[in-house]
Amino acid sequence: MNWDSKFAARTAHMKRSTVREILKLTARPEVISFAGGLPAPELFPVDRIREATDTVLAERGREALQYSTTEGMRELREWIARRMSGDHLQIHPDNILIVSGSQQALDLVARVLIDEGDRIVVENPTYVGMLQCWRPYNLNFSAIPTDADGMQVEEIPAVLRSAPHKLMYSIPTFQNPMGITLSHERRLRLAEILVEHGIPFYEDDPYSALRYSGDDLPNILTCEAQARGSKTLDGSVIYAGTFSKTLTPGLRVGWVAAAAPLIDKLVQAKQAQDLHTGTLTQLITYEMVRDGVFLDQHIQTLRATYRRRRDLMLRMLEENFPEEVTWTKPDGGLFLMITLPESMDASELLKVATTRDVAFVPGDGFYTGEDGHNTFRLNYSNAREDRIEEGIRRLGVVLKEAMAQRA
């Protein structure tokens, strides 16, 4: 059977994620890979998860293994609503939908909000998983440039005035791929713009718990409520969170926080898509976070280790990379981004790097257009310190050789 003739038109915009394909190529243990976005597995709270699972199966085993509601486990939604609430914003469990990892939130929001050919505002570069998920809708991306303080929000009003846009998308905190963070001043200005234009804003926030320097900033969800002079969640911000980076990714538990009418529509879309997120993994997650103590302690452990790795990588870059090469200095998250001289190509460099058993992700895939050929992303959370040292040394040699050939 010739399947190519059967595929739907939208499949022309589908492709496998470059990142995930590179992960397969670099699975050999001798390769030092900075390519993935993987948390450090040696920090996974395996014993705590065993205990939690034992408790859940002993105390409520039948419930944990049965079908459950599409909205998600009530107690977990209550816990998330409490945790996200503050002086300036009160969140109700009806504002929370549990999803099968925050990637699913991207898919559900697209199903519910995006029509073919819509215009979407994004920062550039942006999360490749969003591009992969939303491109089959044949979208027009309006790319807002970024600098060390995040998206240049002053550029947004002119873009919104130029044509109707359906949605904005951003990772404001410790962005993927760059590691940069939207400044407080820009957050407040962004919130004003959102209120003025009434445009839905997708705040993708997988990393904000992982801060290693600088002060915590309010999320856009809260800033927008303040700009509206409201303390309830009925504005235009759609917040996506996850336990993948703070507990473990293998459980696949994330959430959306948004206005109740949108949550209601997302529930309908999710019901058709996978009925509900795994009951057992939701109950395990709740059992682990419910005491309000373990999660915060564990986040401190993660921060201490990742801070050390970030600092080490930054120092190794300083010592080993040629002068013409620059990079971002993230205050948290998992990534930083390298910029090579304009004439260089990161994909070509990767070919050489993999022959020296070191890997990264070329940056062009993160850009909405044709930019970024001279950029690449490095992950510093997954590799142990000795591997970071050795890997950046190897990359430094590859880079210097490439630049010498060029000269």
Add this chain to the structure above:
Amino acid sequence: MNWDSKFAARTAHMKRSTVREILKLTARPEVISFAGGLPAPELFPVDRIREATDTVLAERGREALQYSTTEGMRELREWIARRMSGDHLQIHPDNILIVSGSQQALDLVARVLIDEGDRIVVENPTYVGMLQCWRPYNLNFSAIPTDADGMQVEEIPAVLRSAPHKLMYSIPTFQNPMGITLSHERRLRLAEILVEHGIPFYEDDPYSALRYSGDDLPNILTCEAQARGSKTLDGSVIYAGTFSKTLTPGLRVGWVAAAAPLIDKLVQAKQAQDLHTGTLTQLITYEMVRDGVFLDQHIQTLRATYRRRRDLMLRMLEENFPEEVTWTKPDGGLFLMITLPESMDASELLKVATTRDVAFVPGDGFYTGEDGHNTFRLNYSNAREDRIEEGIRRLGVVLKEAMAQRA
């Protein structure tokens, strides 16, 4: 913010599942509900799952909690491929994609194959979760009538000749909602039709392990290969299986078996949708089935209990329901379907029934058109024997009263 003005056009075809909404209404413990499609929770192998989880977390905890490949755990795919292979069909792990419950397979296949407005052949009535998932594509359903031997396959060629169709969908074995099974003779004829027309056929098969009477029948996947004179999986059948009915639904692990080019495209769609199915739950599932013994023993336990409940429900129907009412006699699965006299309405009946603390699902939601108002679906797997006796007695009284009023 007025979200109604922001929703995508396709959301006009989205609605919450009637079944799942009825489940909420009937959650009071005093209600005897035959509405859900729930397995019997008292049969869940809770202790075995605890053991399996302990083993997985002790032996490969870090792997079980990390991100994993979109295709799914290699050993589980190998196990499924072996289990589904036979003398007439050899299945390779590359033919298998693990999904987050078989509902997700419906969604992924739609993303990859269905364009807006396509024509789809379905049996009528059919699975409401498929209708809910596929209706947002604004489809034209060509409904094939059914009888005690399943879909009347002789009607299919004329339908296929009348207009181009993208896909056929059926639950050939112990169908939801009717409980009927496509006869062997019709399977062979269907396979010929598929080969002749080269049309993709979605074989949804959640129930076939749960047989209580009659002989096992080959699946359509195998029949189609035989009709092609091939022993490899490169035909037009897309098979969806699940562990929800044989192990437990709360793990959310299912699979698709299909030709490799289609699997490849489904992987792309899944990667964008939820990255991958939960690593921990896949490893638990594999740990439980790998010995090749436990699963089959457990299926025998399920069959024994569900057979008793089916037999009891059929006997109670015979004793308590008025003569003008008829029902299907399933050889397996979870459901049977009741047909009332044409002038009666099952939704009206449900209103009365819930006041007597007994519930079912009205049949109209399972039909592609306006039919089925005088039908309803009963589940016999979930309720214990005394509840089946009492519930059908109550329903009998409600029915007799309604028919007396009508006279």
